[in-house]
Amino acid sequence: MHAHRGRDVWTWACAVAIAAELRRDLLLRPRARLLLSGGTTPGPVYRALSKAPLEWSRVDIGLVDERWLLPDDPDSNARTVRSQLLQDHAAAARFEALTLAGRRIEDAVAAANAHAQLGASAAVLGMGEDGHTASLFPGSRDLERALSSRQAYVAVDADGVPGAQGWPRRVSLTPAGLARVQTRLLLITGERKREVFEAALRSGDVKRYPVLAALDAAHASPLHVHWCE
Numbered sequence: 001m002h003a004h005r006g007r008d009v010w011t012w013a014c015a016v017a018i019a020a021e022l023r024r025d026l027l028l029r030p031r032a033r034l035l036l037s038g039g040t041t042p043g044p045v046y047r048a049l050s051k052a053p054l055e056w057s058r059v060d061i062g063l064v065d066e067r068w069l070l071p072d073d074p075d076s077n078a079r080t081v082r083s084q085l086l087q088d089h090a091a092a093a094r095f096e097a098l099t100l101a102g103r104r105i106e107d108a109v110a111a112a113n114a115h116a117q118l119g120a121s122a123a124v125l126g127m128g129e130d131g132h133t134a135s136l137f138p139g140s141r142d143l144e145r146a147l148s149s150r151q152a153y154v155a156v157d158a159d160g161v162p163g164a165q166g167w168p169r170r171v172s173l174t175p176a177g178l179a180r181v182q183t184r185l186l187l188i189t190g191e192r193k194r195e196v197f198e199a200a201l202r203s204g205d206v207k208r209y210p211v212l213a214a215l216d217a218a219h220a221s222p223l224h225v226h227w228c229e
């Protein structure tokens, strides 16, 4: 757990940490791959990251999860990435939205699974106050299937789950998908989320707190949690 003093410090520390992962992979391979979450938290980090002097033309950006909305919908995670990250230096990155006009959800999942074969340098995760991460929601009918899936991405139905905020149909990275990511970063802010994360650690119950899926003890590297008040 990296506890930062204030939002500005948190913002830049997160951006530097993500950029370091990309830089390391760009030294080793022709292309680096970054998976990003949406939601309300990471926008400032993405804006800071967009200024990092990397060889962005060799960076592929995918999504950790997506609401089943068109990629230009203001509430889509694709829109968050486009509007917050794909500017300045980062405008040269190649972005793969999960949704496209006319694409069926099964095809979106198949395309995401094909890309996931390549693995990823880093995944940026968020967490809701209900303990969800990606689109793995406590109490959703598809949670167990997603948690035990061997596929990197699955379609999920979070109908009736308050944390899904009215977007029940989604595509989500699974624990199997996270296992193919070299470095996992969890970005959270505020006392409430810290309390929820600590409650998750105490409970050890991944169905109640799906964020625990990010804490894979068998993974080669630890989960990096970046928090500030």
Ligand SMILES: O=C1O[C@H](COP(=O)(O)O)[C@@H](O)[C@H](O)[C@H]1O
Residues within 6 Å of the ligand: 036, 037, 038, 039, 040, 041, 042, 064, 065, 066, 067, 077, 125, 126, 127, 128, 129, 133, 134, 135, 164
């Ligand atoms: O619905 C989602 O929520 C989580 C957390 O979002 P936040 O608004 O609490 O930061 C996010 O990580 C995920 O990508 C998104 O689809």
